[in-house]
Each structure stands twice: as C-alpha cells, then as structure tokens.
Amino acid sequence: MKKFIHDFEVTRNHHISSDYFALYLKCPVSLPQIFPGQFAEVLVSNSTTTYLRRPFSIYDTDYNTNELALLIKKVGDGTQALARLKKGDSLNLVYPLGNTFSMPSGEKALLVGGGVGIAPMLLLARILKQKGFSPDILIGGRSAGDILEPEKYAPYGEVFITTDDGSAGTKGMVTQHPALSENIGEYSAIYACGPDPMMKAVAHLASANNVPCEISLENTMACGIGACLCCVVETVEGNKTTCIDGPVFDTRRLKLQWDSKSKV
Ligand SMILES: Cc1cc2nc3c(=O)[nH]c(=O)nc-3n(C[C@H](O)[C@H](O)[C@H](O)COP(=O)(O)OP(=O)(O)OC[C@H]3O[C@@H](n4cnc5c(N)ncnc54)[C@H](O)[C@@H]3O)c2cc1C
Ligand code: FES
Structure with missing residues (x-):
C-alpha cells in the first residue's frame, strides 16, 4: 500500500485530561484511505530531545474534511511536546503504515x-x-x-x-x-x-x-x-x-x- 509524507495542519488539540489529548489534523491533499489498525510515524519537531519519529494509531478519520485524529497519552518528551501543539501548527506524518484487522467470520x-x-x-x-x-x-x-x-x-x-x-x-x-x-x-x-x-x-x-x-x-x-x-x-x-x-x-x-x- 502506498505511503505518504505530508505536513498536516493542527485544527484542534483537545485536552481530554491532564494525561490524554486528541490531535485533529488536516491533510493538505485528499486524505488517502486508512484502514483500522494502521498508524502514523510523527515527527516531533517542537522537542529538542525527540530525534526519532513516534508511532501513533490513527484514531479517527473524516474524508469530508480530510482530517485524521490521534489519541495520545503523555508519557515522555515526545508526547509532552505534541500536547503543546496549537491550532494552526504543522505536524509531519508518514502514513498510513502497517496492516489492518481482518473481518470476523460471524456476526x-x-x-x-x-x-x-x-x-x-x-x-x-x-x-x-x-x-x-x-x-x-x-x-x-x-x-x-x-x-x-x-x-x-x-x-x-x-x-x-x-x-x-x-x-x-x-x-x-x-x-x-x-x-x-x-x-x-x-x-x-x-x-x-x-x-x-x-x-x-x-x-x-x-x-x-x-x-x-x-x-x-x-x-x-x-x-x-x-x-x-x-x-x-x-x-x-x-x-x-x-x-x-x-x-x-x-x-x-x-x-x-x-x-x-x-x-x-
Ligand atoms: C503501532 C503503535 C501504535 C501506537 N499508538 C499509540 C496511540 O494511539 N496513542 C498513544 O498514546 N501511544 C501510542 N503508541 C505508543 C507511543 O508510540 C509512545 O507512547 C510514544 O512513542 C512515547 O514517546 P515519548 O517521546 O513521549 O516517550 P519516550 O521518551 O520515548 O518514553 C517515555 C516513557 O514511555 C515509555 N514508552 C515508550 N514507548 C512506549 C510504548 N510503545 N508503550 C508504552 N510506553 C512507552 C518509555 O519506556 C518511557 O518509560 C503506539 C505505539 C506503536 C508502536
Ligand atoms: S521500527 Fe524499524 S523495523 Fe520496525
């Protein structure tokens, strides 16, 4: 499956609690199809100590607005930095990565x-x-x-x-x-x-x-x-x-x- 690398725009950083937040990100082009279980590798450019991209499951997608969402727990420098992002900030993603779940045999x-x-x-x-x-x-x-x-x-x-x-x-x-x-x-x-x-x-x-x-x-x-x-x-x-x-x-x-x- 084709992978993409895009600069997404943060449209919302929803702070669910002191430990968790959801980032809503707008794709600069039409959002490609994303299957359940797939993830994105996120470049945390606003952290001076986070050198490698961080993986996060794709939590939600909206093909009408070309947005996807990530649901994140703050555990270290990378996730703390992502929690500081504001509406209008840019975030670079490599996506969609990985495989997906298979469908059940029964109802x-x-x-x-x-x-x-x-x-x-x-x-x-x-x-x-x-x-x-x-x-x-x-x-x-x-x-x-x-x-x-x-x-x-x-x-x-x-x-x-x-x-x-x-x-x-x-x-x-x-x-x-x-x-x-x-x-x-x-x-x-x-x-x-x-x-x-x-x-x-x-x-x-x-x-x-x-x-x-x-x-x-x-x-x-x-x-x-x-x-x-x-x-x-x-x-x-x-x-x-x-x-x-x-x-x-x-x-x-x-x-x-x-x-x-x-x-x-
Ligand atoms: C395929 C995949 C999907 C993921 N999806 C999500 C998601 O949807 N939401 C989310 O919040 N996290 C998810 N994670 C975990 C997430 O990638 C890590 O929590 C994140 O990389 C930590 O980065 P950090 O710089 O904040 O922490 P670091 O500074 O790298 O680590 C800080 C502390 O967190 C611990 N830690 C690091 N990685 C993990 C991990 N994978 N699980 C638990 N503790 C870890 C470290 O051991 C250390 O104690 C996913 C991981 C993978 C591989
Ligand atoms: S993260 Fe490098 S091989 Fe999987």
Missing part, C-alpha cells in the same frame, strides 16, 4: 481496549458496523480518567466499561467482565489493544474458547519502515516486524513471549 465481534489502547478500535467499530457486523466494545482502564471518549463508540455497538477501582463501569479488569468471562463463546472474533498483560490475558481466554483473536502490538519502534528490526516479534513463521508485518497479529501465530519486547 458478533468483541473489541477490547485498555487505556489509550482503545485508539485503533474506533475505526474498527465503524467499519464493522458499516459492513453489517455487530460489535460490542469493552473499554477498560485503571480508573474513570483512563476511559477515553466512550461516547464515540456508542453509534457502532454496545459499550461496556470496566475500571480496576470501580470509579466507572463495572469494577475489575476487562477479563472479569461477563463479555469475556461468561459470554465469550458468542463472539466470532475478538480484537484487543492495550497493555501487554491485558492483551495476553485476552489472547489466552480467546484461545481457551476457540475464538479467533487479533491484537495490535505497540512495540518500541525506531524507523517504522522495516529497516532497523527493533520492533521484531517472534511468530510461528519466524521473526516478523511489528511496523511492516503488524501491528495487528493473529494471536494463534504469535509466540506469546512478547512481554519483554513491548511496553505497557
């Missing part, structure tokens, strides 16, 4: 997002709904502040919320929610993105119940184009790069030893 699908890992699930929920599937969306976080814009998912399916401390939705981890702990057999596919332990737990539940499961890995990346091999993950077909062969992987093909290679 019902479960989308699971932990914290900012929910980002790739919005486009996926929209596509699934458009194609006639019934997605349920399970959003988990440590507390209410980590449940990001759940109202955006409501047009596409039923939304369930869990928090570790019970400050929003059902108290407990996503894997304790009935969608995964009791009704998992109703789903023909599960898609997950979030902290490694969460994805691993979801993958094990899916495997134990013979439900196909795809996860989107957030391994540390340098080049984003398959050259540096720092994002390699072990699969049954040998080593694969997360940036080119992923970030979406069928968990049946992964050797689930990726805890040490990707970060929570």
Whole structure:
C-alpha cells in the first residue's frame, strides 16, 4: 500500500485530561484511505530531545474534511511536546503504515481496549458496523480518567466499561467482565489493544474458547519502515516486524513471549 509524507495542519488539540489529548489534523491533499489498525510515524519537531519519529494509531478519520485524529497519552518528551501543539501548527506524518484487522467470520465481534489502547478500535467499530457486523466494545482502564471518549463508540455497538477501582463501569479488569468471562463463546472474533498483560490475558481466554483473536502490538519502534528490526516479534513463521508485518497479529501465530519486547 502506498505511503505518504505530508505536513498536516493542527485544527484542534483537545485536552481530554491532564494525561490524554486528541490531535485533529488536516491533510493538505485528499486524505488517502486508512484502514483500522494502521498508524502514523510523527515527527516531533517542537522537542529538542525527540530525534526519532513516534508511532501513533490513527484514531479517527473524516474524508469530508480530510482530517485524521490521534489519541495520545503523555508519557515522555515526545508526547509532552505534541500536547503543546496549537491550532494552526504543522505536524509531519508518514502514513498510513502497517496492516489492518481482518473481518470476523460471524456476526458478533468483541473489541477490547485498555487505556489509550482503545485508539485503533474506533475505526474498527465503524467499519464493522458499516459492513453489517455487530460489535460490542469493552473499554477498560485503571480508573474513570483512563476511559477515553466512550461516547464515540456508542453509534457502532454496545459499550461496556470496566475500571480496576470501580470509579466507572463495572469494577475489575476487562477479563472479569461477563463479555469475556461468561459470554465469550458468542463472539466470532475478538480484537484487543492495550497493555501487554491485558492483551495476553485476552489472547489466552480467546484461545481457551476457540475464538479467533487479533491484537495490535505497540512495540518500541525506531524507523517504522522495516529497516532497523527493533520492533521484531517472534511468530510461528519466524521473526516478523511489528511496523511492516503488524501491528495487528493473529494471536494463534504469535509466540506469546512478547512481554519483554513491548511496553505497557
Ligand atoms: C503501532 C503503535 C501504535 C501506537 N499508538 C499509540 C496511540 O494511539 N496513542 C498513544 O498514546 N501511544 C501510542 N503508541 C505508543 C507511543 O508510540 C509512545 O507512547 C510514544 O512513542 C512515547 O514517546 P515519548 O517521546 O513521549 O516517550 P519516550 O521518551 O520515548 O518514553 C517515555 C516513557 O514511555 C515509555 N514508552 C515508550 N514507548 C512506549 C510504548 N510503545 N508503550 C508504552 N510506553 C512507552 C518509555 O519506556 C518511557 O518509560 C503506539 C505505539 C506503536 C508502536
Ligand atoms: S521500527 Fe524499524 S523495523 Fe520496525
């Protein structure tokens, strides 16, 4: 698939909370088609300490206004600098990178997002709904502040919320929610993105119940184009790069030893 490099214009920097924000970016040309799970490599030119581009899932697209959005958690210098961007600023993106999720074999699908890992699930929920599937969306976080814009998912399916401390939705981890702990057999596919332990737990539940499961890995990346091999993950077909062969992987093909290679 063709890749592009463009200077986008920041149309909005929506500060969701002290930890999270969403950047809305206008493309200087017609926005090319972007598939759920794909990501952009962002040049953080307003940080003097961030030399390499930073990868972010494409959170939303609007082909009428030629805008896309990124949903970002502030964790270090790069993301702190992006949080300072204002309307009218310019941001250089290489995009759309990586592969996409596959469609389920049956009607019902479960989308699971932990914290900012929910980002790739919005486009996926929209596509699934458009194609006639019934997605349920399970959003988990440590507390209410980590449940990001759940109202955006409501047009596409039923939304369930869990928090570790019970400050929003059902108290407990996503894997304790009935969608995964009791009704998992109703789903023909599960898609997950979030902290490694969460994805691993979801993958094990899916495997134990013979439900196909795809996860989107957030391994540390340098080049984003398959050259540096720092994002390699072990699969049954040998080593694969997360940036080119992923970030979406069928968990049946992964050797689930990726805890040490990707970060929570
Ligand atoms: C395919 C892909 C999609 C991603 N999508 C998103 C997204 O939609 N929203 C989002 O907020 N983040 C996303 N990430 C993670 C994001 O790229 C990192 O959080 C970001 O690069 C950190 O940059 P920094 O300069 O702020 O932090 P750094 O200074 O590079 O690191 C600061 C701290 O954050 C930790 N860190 C660095 N990378 C990651 C990571 N991948 N996951 C967790 N902690 C990390 C470091 O270990 C360090 O402790 C994605 C990563 C990948 C590979
Ligand atoms: S980030 Fe360089 S090969 Fe994947």
